[in-house]
Amino acid sequence: MKWQQSLCLFLFCSLLATPGMAADDTSVTVFAAASLKNAMDDVATAYEKHHPQTDLKISYAGSSTLARQIEAGAPADVYVSANERWMDQLEKDGLIRADSRRDLLRNALVLVAPTDSSTQIAMTNPLDLAAALPQGRYLAMADTQSVPAGIYGRQALQHLGAWDDMSQRIAQAEDVRAALALVARGEAPLGIVYASDALAEDDVKVVARFPADTHDPIIYPAALTRQADSSAAAGFLMFLSAPEAAKRFQRWGFQVVDEAD
Structure with missing residues (x-):
């Protein structure tokens, strides 16, 4: 009887996990990169209009x-990540459904x-970013060791020959929105963030854009x-792909990955 009960439970769970086979009256917990907040809130509002019983x-x-x-x-x-590295790690550990993953x-x-x-600031190579910072002031960035925006930023500064001069003059924040807030409040005179972040914050302006070839492609995978x-x-x-x-x-400054990409 135990194996029959297990089989019934498996089949029941499979039905729940199959689109269109279960009621919409449920909750869905989404873990999303901080840089997605404005856009994802907007998308979530649209989704809930079509699925009012989904929380x-x-x-x-x-x-x-x-x-x-x-x-x-x-x-x-x-899970929606701001880079492939952390999604790769979860996939390696068997913690996401690999067949559901998409860029x-x-x-x-x-x-x-x-x-x-x-x-x-002119985006030259080498980039003299240190000269643009007042004495005793710091460049705001997300954590350059683990947070995607910080990792991309470090790559860009290294590529442009500015990392050695700047590495000791960085105010590292827990995520990219925290780094953005430091600039918006005037606590940091400059910061490296995503283009979408700059669009979402009225109290900052873009003074330079890093060439795409100075860092790894910024891809947001979801699974x-x-x-x-x-x-x-x-x-x-x-x-999310509809x-x-x-x-x-796109309204919030992101580029959508085409299935043919």
């Missing part, structure tokens, strides 16, 4: 923080300053976690 719960943080929480057993259904978005890296700043157990989770993941979601992501 979306979205947690935003650095991709590394979220990945470690999933590794520790946090109850996430969908969702692209982004760009920019240098921002407070809106009232008169700073002007179901291993523990996702409802059709609603798969439905929301599918919606035209309606694409318009909203």
